[in-house]
Amino acid sequence: MDEITFAVLGTGGIGRRALEVSQHKDALTPVAACDRHGTAIDFDGLDVDELLAATEGNIDSGPGDDEIATDGGSGATAADGVGPTQQRDTGGDGVKQHGDGKGVVASSQARASEDPIQDVIDHGDGIDAVLLAVPNYEHDFIPRTADRFLEGGYAGVLIDVLKRSRVIDMLDERSADFEDAGITFVCGAGATPGLLTGAAALAAQSFVEVTEVEIWWGVGLKSGYEDNRGTVREDIAHLPGYDIETARELSDEEIEAIIDDHDGVIEFQDMEHADDVLLERAGICEAEDVTVGGILDVESDAKPTTTTVSVTGRTFDGETATNTFELGDRTSMEANVNGPALGYLSAGVRRNWAGEYGVFGPAELLPRF
């Protein structure tokens, strides 16, 4: 397969890990990375080691106010995959900031910019795909970011790892615009939705009717907790009595109190996860037949439960059965988000090169290895 050039918007956990994982993929060349402070662009391929080393512990965590966050964003706070800890930025209030320069500018490959997203758009002709590893505190954040690429005349692949069901509809509203522009938008392409959504679509093949899809994740986060406060905050929005807005207003102390109330182990039920609408749009089942939940343990690095997708259905010959897909407990959330994200990115580029534009979900594409 031809070489694929890609950019990452946001150099938080997702963006950084995607750059790191891409070094293991011969066909993928990272050529741009940006955060709200600046942009690194090199069409010969970024020096990922230098960029990661220079910006280690120097993640700008936003989202800060909306206008700032819109400029490239920070650490994909809500744009994670399996469970609450798919990236490393602090997110929310606790901004971590040290080292030379701010954010990506600490890298010798980067330069400060007033509008890093525009830098990427301006170089779009040389970029096959853009991974939107940006925060999604506001539901319309990723759609609005996509609008900037539409307005900027970008033609290629846009891919996110969002996990909010309602965002998919906002992207679908832009489907005709994407088709006109030559944009192939791959949404929800992390771990869940993403890897597990694809697994559900594959597991469904044994059946003529799917009656239930149950996605259940486990994440152990002891050592990563300090770097994932923002994600924990975002996931608290899934707890009874909270929503994404009220969770955003919580002080760090209030969040600590909630965690303590749960003895450090928080179980999530019926999460609003995009898997449901992504499976429905692929014709697999009704959105209401999909349930997503999981357990976050901030006091252990071992997964408190095995991440599993169970697909129950009826076969053409009248039997009812359940096919299951399980992730090994030693696969980290970063591995389960970034491998699939880059695999879906490659699959999306192939679709784009074939002239297929519009919005694609992970249940419509087999990620490439």
Place this chain on the structure above:
Amino acid sequence: MDEITFAVLGTGGIGRRALEVSQHKDALTPVAACDRHGTAIDFDGLDVDELLAATEGNIDSGPGDDEIATDGGSGATAADGVGPTQQRDTGGDGVKQHGDGKGVVASSQARASEDPIQDVIDHGDGIDAVLLAVPNYEHDFIPRTADRFLEGGYAGVLIDVLKRSRVIDMLDERSADFEDAGITFVCGAGATPGLLTGAAALAAQSFVEVTEVEIWWGVGLKSGYEDNRGTVREDIAHLPGYDIETARELSDEEIEAIIDDHDGVIEFQDMEHADDVLLERAGICEAEDVTVGGILDVESDAKPTTTTVSVTGRTFDGETATNTFELGDRTSMEANVNGPALGYLSAGVRRNWAGEYGVFGPAELLPRF
């Protein structure tokens, strides 16, 4: 998605079940079915109930001599999926033959033909995809059948459910011809290879290096044994001391003796299954890192072991883990072959409509539901 018209070559187990399962798929319309004796074609959609009822117990089981078998073939004796019992024709020597007419001709929708394959090719303009549910006793049988479609000027999707590694190379040799002709050939698109090959490709996404893929199937065949002698024969070729030619020479009595020697439960190790080359061509792993085996129980309908694919690899962050995909024990081999086969057929048609031609394996396409 637009309606897809398809034909089945061979009205044995695979062909019949594919027609049956397609009735559950709104987007799929079967318009042609043939065996060596005749052809049924109706672009308004075949009456599947009538065709299946009229030909029940009337399967011509070939392959008989090569020339005859080449004309549409019979029951996909070797073209099955998970394990040895993916179809119902008797295969090999034990030809079952009764009812009015022979084979598909027993259906009021069919007419006798000297060259049923040519009938399908001649109507190829109205057929988006052709499922090659034909026997594969000779390794080059499916490739030679593909040659007939090339020579006949067919442009569309050809799909098989073969399970012999060496056949893939023979199809790859024709890749340029397929591309010139506008043919998208999807090979090995049953259960294994097929469903489980795709599951392995998806499970690999957590890793940057896949070190082992183990596919293990279980099939219980008590009630289906009489109808699957041909398949048991073909699978005996996988046992130590046998190959596909010597197994073909065995008398029914010799086969019974082999089954008795195993007390009705035959375990297969290191089968030459196309999963290995199909995963290698998709860049997932080396063919030698793939092992396929399973257990056939002809004295019980319960699966003697759970069909599982295990993918072991190394993550970008240095862990080694195994992701697994398991099929529910109550999913029959027919369900696990024909659902995926039609799903891959639909995915192949979408590729074909997008102008992507050549040879595709199941590790390159996510089947559509």
